[in-house]
Amino acid sequence: MDLEEIKSIDSQNMWELLNTFPEQWKEAVESTKNIDLTIDKERISNICFVGMGGSAIGADLIRSFCYDRCPFPIQVVRHYEIPCWVDENTLFIACSFSGNTEETLTALTSAREKGAQIIAVTAGGELMVKAAKEEFDYIKIPGGMPPRAALGYSFVPLYRIFQQLELVEERDGALKDTARFLSEQNDLLSDPGDNEALNLAEEINDTLPIVYSDATMMEPVNLRWRNQFAENAKTLAYGNTLPEMNHNEIVGWEQIVHLTGRLSVILLIDKEDNPRVQRRMEIVEELVEDQTASLHILKTRGQTRLARMFSLIQLADWTSLYLAVVSNVDPTPIAKIDLLKSKLA
Numbered sequence: 001m002d003l004e005e006i007k008s009i010d011s012q013n014m015w016e017l018l019n020t021f022p023e024q025w026k027e028a029v030e031s032t033k034n035i036d037l038t039i040d041k042e043r044i045s046n047i048c049f050v051g052m053g054g055s056a057i058g059a060d061l062i063r064s065f066c067y068d069r070c071p072f073p074i075q076v077v078r079h080y081e082i083p084c085w086v087d088e089n090t091l092f093i094a095c096s097f098s099g100n101t102e103e104t105l106t107a108l109t110s111a112r113e114k115g116a117q118i119i120a121v122t123a124g125g126e127l128m129v130k131a132a133k134e135e136f137d138y139i140k141i142p143g144g145m146p147p148r149a150a151l152g153y154s155f156v157p158l159y160r161i162f163q164q165l166e167l168v169e170e171r172d173g174a175l176k177d178t179a180r181f182l183s184e185q186n187d188l189l190s191d192p193g194d195n196e197a198l199n200l201a202e203e204i205n206d207t208l209p210i211v212y213s214d215a216t217m218m219e220p221v222n223l224r225w226r227n228q229f230a231e232n233a234k235t236l237a238y239g240n241t242l243p244e245m246n247h248n249e250i251v252g253w254e255q256i257v258h259l260t261g262r263l264s265v266i267l268l269i270d271k272e273d274n275p276r277v278q279r280r281m282e283i284v285e286e287l288v289e290d291q292t293a294s295l296h297i298l299k300t301r302g303q304t305r306l307a308r309m310f311s312l313i314q315l316a317d318w319t320s321l322y323l324a325v326v327s328n329v330d331p332t333p334i335a336k337i338d339l340l341k342s343k344l345a
């Protein structure tokens with residue numbers, strides 16, 4: 001494959017957005033260095049995020065990143081409705097790239113009514129107008145791209161908020177290490193001639209990808225694979241997490257012999273996965289391998305936990321782009337979402 005071939009299919013240059021992702025990350029790290037928040041930190045006893053799609057995944061990532069460190073419960077809501085426990089002790093973080101997503105705005109209104117402290121992360125729209133008018137904290141991020149291609153801009157501010165709450169390390173070590181890692185890996189994955197993401201896309205093309213991972217830190221990484229396959233490559237992908245799938249779903253492989261060779265399995269592995277989950281993953285591999293067209297074990301790379309999580313996110317993003325190209329579909333348009341929105345309007 002060469003760049004010309006990619007560009008003939010990729011009308012709005014998703015290739016370029018992925019290729020500049022490491023720069024986006026660095027820019028986000030710089031521009032959020034001194035965010036000014038007025039929230040009362042002493043009042044916080046739980047955190048609730050609201051967002052949809054590409055704007056919710058950043059929230060999932062920070063929640064999973066802190067899974068074993070954050071003393072507060074954290075929930076990520078993808079809905080109009082918020083949990084009844086949201087109150088004046090809640091830090092409510094509304095994430096919307098456009099600032100106009102109806103579920104997010106509705107949930108925010110309810111959280112305001114319940115007295116929660118609010119921070120918005122947005123590139124503009126109604127959310128920013130509201131923040132200015134109602135005088136709650138907001139972090140403005142750059143606009144002009146699909147939300148799923150703006151994960152650096154939407155995740156780094158959340159990391160910064162967590163730094164101010166002393167829920168992640170105060171220094172920028174992990175942010176900078178991740179920037180370095182993403183640049184290095186990008187050099188490999190953006191080479192259209194031959195790279196791991198392209199090879200993976202070619203191997204799983206014409207199959208239903210099934211993504212399995214541990215349920216803690218890797219859960220949002222798993223979700224990112226499936227969402228990017230859907231939005232970029234316009235193909236369904238299925239996924240689940242361990243250990244739970246060992247207690248039900250694994251049995252479901254028994255009666256799907258007619259799909260043998262039409263499924264590919266992607267196992268996402270990190271060295272911090274629970275040791276029993278690691279063993280369970282090996283057994284799952286043995287149990288399903290014969291029924292798959294191909295099985296891929298993808299281990300996180302990089303030094304810090306943050307770099308490791310983003311190592312497989314970047315691989316997911318590139319794999320979904322190449323899968324779009326090998327399937328001859330334009331990665332950027334999301335016609336079915338547009339249609340849905342027009343019917344809802």
Ligand SMILES: O=P(O)(O)OC[C@H]1O[C@](O)(CO)[C@@H](O)[C@@H]1O
Pocket residue numbers: 052053054055095096097098099100101104146147148334337
């Ligand atoms: O970040 P926003 O603008 O709230 O959008 C959330 C999600 O909604 C969509 O715009 C489509 O409904 C997605 O592309 C996006 O991931």
